[in-house]
Amino acid sequence: MPNERIPDMGSTITIEKPVFNLLLSRLKEEGYLPIGPRVKNETLVYDEIESIDDLPQGYSTKQKPGNFRLVHEKHSRFFDIIPGAQSWKQFLFPSHTELFAMRKNGKSWEISSQPMEPPKYAFIGVRACELAAIQIQDGIFMREDFTDPHYRARRIHAFVISVNCTQPAGTCFCTSMGTGPRVKEEFDVNLTELDDVFVLTIGSEVARRLLAGIPFDDASGYILSNVERKLEHAEHQMTRKLDSSDLPNLIIDHLDHPYWLEIGKRCLSCTNCTQVCPTCFCWDTQDEMSLDGKTTRRNRLWDSCFNPGYSHQAGGNTRPTIYSRYRQWLSHKLGTWKEQFGTLGCVGCGRCITWCPAEIDITEEIAALRNEVNR
Amino acid sequence: MRYDKADVSRELEKIPWFKEIERKHLQRISDISHLRHVRAGEILFREGDQEDYLYIVIEGRVALDIFIPHRGKIRIFTAEPWDLFGWSSVIPNIYQRTAGAVAVVDGLVVGIDSAKLREACDADHDLGYLVMRRLSNIVASRLLVTRLQLIDMFASPEDKNAK
Amino acid sequence: MTMLATEIVRTHADLLLEPHWAEIKSIIPEAADIATYWIRFVDSDEQEAFRFEPGQFNMLYLPGFGESAISISSDPQDHEKIGHTVRFVGNVTRAVSRLKVGDIVSLRGPFGSHWPMKEMEGKDVFIACGGIGLPPLRPALYHIIQNRDKYGKVTLLYGARTSGDLMFPKEYEDWRKAGIDVEVTVDRGDANWNGRVGVVPMWFYQFRIDPHKTTILTCGPEIMIRFVIFEAMARRVPLDRIYVSLERNMKCGQGSCGHCQLGPYFICKEGPVFRFDELQSFFNVEEF
Ligand SMILES: Cc1cc2nc3c(=O)[nH]c(=O)nc-3n(C[C@H](O)[C@H](O)[C@H](O)COP(=O)(O)OP(=O)(O)OC[C@H]3O[C@@H](n4cnc5c(N)ncnc54)[C@H](O)[C@@H]3O)c2cc1C
Ligand code: SF4
Ligand code: SF4
Ligand code: FES
Numbered sequence: 105m106p107n108e109r110i111p112d113m114g115s116t117i118t119i120e121k122p123v124f125n126l127l128l129s130r131l132k133e134e135g136y137l138p139i140g141p142r143v144k145n146e147t148l149v150y151d152e153i154e155s156i157d158d159l160p161q162g163y164s165t166k167q168k169p170g171n172f173r174l175v176h177e178k179h180s181r182f183f184d185i186i187p188g189a190q191s192w193k194q195f196l197f198p199s200h201t202e203l204f205a206m207r208k209n210g211k212s213w214e215i216s217s218q219p220m221e222p223p224k225y226a227f228i229g230v231r232a233c234e235l236a237a238i239q240i241q242d243g244i245f246m247r248e249d250f251t252d253p254h255y256r257a258r259r260i261h262a263f264v265i266s267v268n269c270t271q272p273a274g275t276c277f278c279t280s281m282g283t284g285p286r287v288k289e290e291f292d293v294n295l296t297e298l299d300d301v302f303v304l305t306i307g308s309e310v311a312r313r314l315l316a317g318i319p320f321d322d323a324s325g326y327i328l329s330n331v332e333r334k335l336e337h338a339e340h341q342m343t344r345k346l347d348s349s350d351l352p353n354l355i356i357d358h359l360d361h362p363y364w365l366e367i368g369k370r371c372l373s374c375t376n377c378t379q380v381c382p383t384c385f386c387w388d389t390q391d392e393m394s395l396d397g398k399t400t401r402r403n404r405l406w407d408s409c410f411n412p413g414y415s416h417q418a419g420g421n422t423r424p425t426i427y428s429r430y431r432q433w434l435s436h437k438l439g440t441w442k443e444q445f446g447t448l449g450c451v452g453c454g455r456c457i458t459w460c461p462a463e464i465d466i467t468e469e470i471a472a473l474r475n476e477v478n479r
Numbered sequence: 480m481r482y483d484k485a486d487v488s489r490e491l492e493k494i495p496w497f498k499e500i501e502r503k504h505l506q507r508i509s510d511i512s513h514l515r516h517v518r519a520g521e522i523l524f525r526e527g528d529q530e531d532y533l534y535i536v537i538e539g540r541v542a543l544d545i546f547i548p549h550r551g552k553i554r555i556f557t558a559e560p561w562d563l564f565g566w567s568s569v570i571p572n573i574y575q576r577t578a579g580a581v582a583v584v585d586g587l588v589v590g591i592d593s594a595k596l597r598e599a600c601d602a603d604h605d606l607g608y609l610v611m612r613r614l615s616n617i618v619a620s621r622l623l624v625t626r627l628q629l630i631d632m633f634a635s636p637e638d639k640n641a642k
Numbered sequence: 643m644t645m646l647a648t649e650i651v652r653t654h655a656d657l658l659l660e661p662h663w664a665e666i667k668s669i670i671p672e673a674a675d676i677a678t679y680w681i682r683f684v685d686s687d688e689q690e691a692f693r694f695e696p697g698q699f700n701m702l703y704l705p706g707f708g709e710s711a712i713s714i715s716s717d718p719q720d721h722e723k724i725g726h727t728v729r730f731v732g733n734v735t736r737a738v739s740r741l742k743v744g745d746i747v748s749l750r751g752p753f754g755s756h757w758p759m760k761e762m763e764g765k766d767v768f769i770a771c772g773g774i775g776l777p778p779l780r781p782a783l784y785h786i787i788q789n790r791d792k793y794g795k796v797t798l799l800y801g802a803r804t805s806g807d808l809m810f811p812k813e814y815e816d817w818r819k820a821g822i823d824v825e826v827t828v829d830r831g832d833a834n835w836n837g838r839v840g841v842v843p844m845w846f847y848q849f850r851i852d853p854h855k856t857t858i859l860t861c862g863p864e865i866m867i868r869f870v871i872f873e874a875m876a877r878r879v880p881l882d883r884i885y886v887s888l889e890r891n892m893k894c895g896q897g898s899c900g901h902c903q904l905g906p907y908f909i910c911k912e913g914p915v916f917r918f919d920e921l922q923s924f925f926n927v928e929e930f
Contacts, residue, residue: 203658206705212663212684212746213705219657250896253656356905359927386900389659389893393706400706402659407893407900414901417891418731418774419863428929436903443906519836542831542839554831557839559848583836620844623869627841628829632863633773633803 110316111306116323118301121182123319124156127293130314131226136263139195140228141185148174148188150195153228160185167273167454170463183229183297186273189459191382192234195225196258197241199379199406203254203389208398216399219254226263230291232284233276233451235266237382239290243445244385254404263310266291270334272342275454277467280346283451285338296331303331344454346467347474348438351448354474355439359431363476367469368427370462375408377456377464378433383449384408409433438470482514490514490537490589494561496613504606511595517541517582523565528576530568532590536560539586543578556624557583566614568593569600659894661703661748662688666741667723673807676774678715678727679738681749692752694718696759696781697887697915700751701895702726707737711892711910714752715777717784724749727777727809753895755915757782757859758885766794766856768849770842770870772801775862776809778887778914782859787820795856797823797849801842801866804828805835825849843869846877853878861887868926871918881919888914888921904930 111117119127131138140153143160153159159182166173172188207216230238238259245255269276269285278284287294292311296303303323306312323331378384388407393400407414409432415422423429441449450466457465488509491497497505517523517539524531526546534541536558543564544552555578558564564580567573582588600607663684670678683689694714703709710732716725730739741747759782767786771779779798786793798817802808805828814824827838827845838845843866851874858879860870867886874884890909893899897911905924907913924930 204660206661208705211665211744213661215657215661245898247897250898252898253658356923359924359930385898387893388899388901389708391706391708397706402705404658409900415891416732417889418729419889422890423929425929431930432903435905440903440906444908540836540838544831544833552833554833554835554839557827557831557837559838559845620847624841624844627843627865627869630865631803631829632841632865633807633829 108317109320110312111304111320113306113309113312116303116305116328117315117320118303118323118327119318119320121156121300121302124302126318127314128153128155128228130318131263134314135224136226136261137223138226138228141183141187143174146174147172148185148190150187150190150192156182159183159229164271165273167275167458169275169457169465170460172458180299181297183267183295184271186269186271186276187231187234187453187455189380189455191380191453191455192227192230192238193241193382193384195227196238196262197245197255197385197387197406201254201404203402203404205399205401213400219257222254222258224261224263225258226265228265229295230264230266230287231269231453232266232287233278233281233453234382235264235287235290236278236281236283236451237453238264240383240445240447240449240451241385243447263314264291265293265295268294268296268331268335268338270297270338272338273454273458275344275457275465276342276452277344277346277454278452279339279342280344280348280467281448281450281452285342286335296334298327298330298334301327303327344467346450346452346470348448350474351470352439352442354470354477355435358473358477359435361473361477363473364431365427367430367464368425370464371410371426371430372462373410373412373426373429374461375410376459376461378408378410379406380455380459381437382453382455383437383451386414388414409436434466434469437466484509487512487514487589490587491535493537494535500609504603504609507599507603507606508591508596511592511599512589515588515590517586517588519582519584521582523580523582523588524576525579526576530565530574530576530593532565533563533568533593533596534558534565534580535563535589535591537587537589539588540583541586541588542581542583544581545578552579555628556621563613563617565593566617569596569610569614571597659701659703659709659750661705662750663746664689664724664749666743666745666747668743669741672727672809673802675730675739676727676807676809677739678725678777679741679747680716680723680725681747682723683749684746689723690721692721692724694752694781695756696785697756697778698752698754699778699895699914700724700726700749701753701892702728702734702738703748703750704734704737704741705748708734709748709750709893710734711753711889711895713778713887713914715780718781719784719788725780727774729774750895753910755911755913757887757915758857758917759785762857763789763792764794764855766852767796768851768856768858769796769798769800770846770858770860770862771799772842772862772866773803773807774809775860775866775887776800778861779859780810783817783822786822787817790821795823796821797825799825799827799842799845799849801827801829801840801862804830805832805837841869842866843873846870846873851877851879853880856883858884859887860885864888871925881922882917884918886916886918886921886925888916 205217206213245252266287291307294305390403437449543556715727831839890902897908902909
């Protein structure tokens with residue numbers, strides 16, 4: 105039964121789960137490319153979503169240091185998974201971007217191709233920590249003094265359907281970083297999944313327009329308290345903690361502490377943590393010249409402070425050892441980031457813990473450093 | 480040109496370090512010192528020579544060099560006004576010059592008789608302490624220079640010329 | 643949330659790392675593996691509009707090879723051309739070494755902080771630099787020379803490995819005539835070298851620096867900078883009157899690629915010239 109009402113800005117409504125497909129079609133009609141979690145090649149990725157059936161219904165993820173398992177638990181929920189290695193970063197700040205191509209013209213060069221207009225993304229299932237990570241990257245790529253045109257082109261149209269986490273994974277610690285599991289702001293639509301309905305909060309005028317004509321009910325007090333209970337439960341379930349009360353000083357005042365050497369012995373400098381981290385933003389450039397030297401492409405690629413080439417310069421390598429690279433990573437994330445961008449660079453998503461082959465755990469390392477320092 | 484004792488003490492007194500020591504010690508040192516004019520290119524001593532004088536540059540520039548077979552003489556240090564050179568002559572168990580000294584431009588140096596300076600230091604430990612303290616300062620700064628030269632701070636990792 | 647409705651920050655440039663073409667007008671060899679390239683933007687309006695402060699740098703780009711941070715070594719008042727003194731060490735700079743007059747490169751810039759030319763007015767200036775650390779200071783020297791009466795005693799203490807590695811030796815006499823005390827030292831001399839032999843930090847004791855009114859500018863190998871700072875501190879020059887210029891790997895010059903970080907600083911943005919008191923806690927941490 106079509107509903108002629110348009111939900112109010114800031115209001116909370118419920119929709120039947122299949123109705124979500126209507127929302128997806130509306131998004132597509134409006135030119136959006138819906139992206140969401142789905143199972144591909146036996147793992148969890150973020151990819152194009154055609155309908156609700158593409159979502160990982162019945163799946164959960166089990167995560168611990170150095171370990172990620174996607175399990176089919178035969179429940180009926182769509183959003184019980186906690187994200188894997190991928191994050192929205194790969195859409196807003198892709199790991200490989202062609203900046204422009206050039207053709208030789210006499211002695212000079214002319215630009216032969218400009219960046220393509222990126223798709224208008226609709227991100228479906230953005231977790232609270234991931235939204236916080238997007239906000240952090242907004243502050244990096246769209247500053248007063250410098251705006252990255254590629255990031256901006258992807259970001260300004262992005263439609264965000266966020267999701268409250270009700271089943272945190274073993275590596276999550278967003279409560280410590282103050283980012284989750286509850287989504288608070290900066291979404292178009294925020295979704296909480298209950299067993300039989302999706303509970304949606306309307307966060308933007310664009311969302312209101314999109315939802316016009318979609319059947320919904322206002323959320324009852326029973327529903328709202330149910331959502332609240334689930335979120336409180338999720339908060340309690342999150343046992344992993346990172347005490348950030350003495351950050352960034354714990355790190356900045358102890359850059360020469362011998363404990364860094366100790367971590368350096370275990371770190372493989374594989375760059376996994378920086379690649380999966382939704383806030384890491386370092387990049388490198390690459391020129392791809394044709395063999396005849398007449399055309400060249402200028403690319404941008406993700407880089408990592410763990411790459412040996414990252415810090416090479418005329419006088420040699422600034423950080424030739426693994427311990428110094430690990431220290432760079434952590435002292436940036438949980439230290440100097442604060443002075444640079446006003447917040448710490450970690451949102452507590454736990455990816456670096458899950459995807460570290462050496463099982464190095466950022467929460468444990470901070471606790472251990474604190475112990476060593478206070479000994 | 481000949482200089483008398485008064486000239487020597489006058490020149491020494493200009494040097495900040497000598498201003499700080501007692502009159503009798505200054506006198507003792509200037510008694511065993513002489514002034515010497517040097518011309519550009521004049522060799523004051525050669526590697527392997529017997530140690531005889533400790534020098535202080537008053538004017539000009541004196542280069543210390545080491546002869547490397549097949550490569551010629553390499554200048555490793557220059558002494559500028561008020562710098563001291565030939566310090567090893569005061570150290571009791573070094574008997575030969577470890578580097579040569581050549582005046583780079585016309586100048587004036589004070590030569591202090593090393594053997595007599597050593598005797599004076601033995602006889603008066605207060606003086607000996609002052610002289611040795613000064614020498615250890617000089618040696619420390621030479622060591623720093625040598626270290627910085629040794630690490631070849633201007634080299635890049637790829638540098639073909641890096642030694 | 644979609645940002646269409648919210649205020650949108652204006653785009654800085656439509657093309658990230660957009661090239662700005664410039665032509666090499668002349669090439670002056672300076673030493674083994676080092677040459678100065680005199681460059682003009684192809685677009686004369688762009689050339690006309692180009693202004694920089696002493697100590698700033700450009701990103702020099704060669705299509706197909708890449709981009710490197712290179713200091714501007716020319717006179718800030720010379721609006722006709724831009725000078726870059728390049729040491730051939732790696733991928734981009736070795737490709738630069740094969741360029742000829744008339745070839746085209748791209749320059750983006752100027753970027754970064756600059757020497758405190760205004761703050762030093764009325765004060766003595768002591769410049770201690772080594773090797774390829776002189777080119778980024780040459781614009782400061784030109785500025786001082788053009789405004790000589792605004793500064794007190796000005797000393798340039800410059801060191802290189804050998805006499806053949808000294809930058810701009812032909813200009814020293816002009817600088818001396820303009821009232822700058824130019825003192826040069828080499829690590830190793832041969833029999834033809836009549837100048838000083840030794841290292842820059844060590845010669846400090848020879849110059850009577852008045853710590854109350856001297857500003858120290860230093861640039862060169864980091865190890866040299868470290869010892870220059872020791873010496874300056876030993877002479878009680880306050881830390882906020884010591885300025886250093888640092889080098890790090892750089893890919894963007896705009897505080898975005900992350901490479902040039904030193905602690906909280908992006909050297910391409912907050913640097914390359916730093917007041918030492920702002921740097922001290924990070925500068926001495928090994929491999930940081
Ligand atoms: C602010 C600033 C100003 C500067 N001003 C000047 C200037 O005026 N003149 C000047 O000549 N230079 C200047 N530089 C230095 C210049 O930017 C560097 O020398 C730059 O690295 C040159 O780029 P390149 O591509 O030629 O060398 P690169 O290819 O980057 O090589 C640099 C060094 O790193 C080594 N290296 C690079 N990548 C690797 C890797 N993956 N593994 C191992 N080794 C590696 C190379 O072998 C080489 O020794 C400046 C730097 C900065 C930051
Ligand atoms: S540092 Fe680790 S936990 Fe923190 S945001 Fe990055 S990947 Fe997530
Ligand atoms: S420096 Fe390292 S930790 Fe910081 S943003 Fe870059 S890759 Fe991430
Ligand atoms: S050079 Fe890219 S951040 Fe400084």
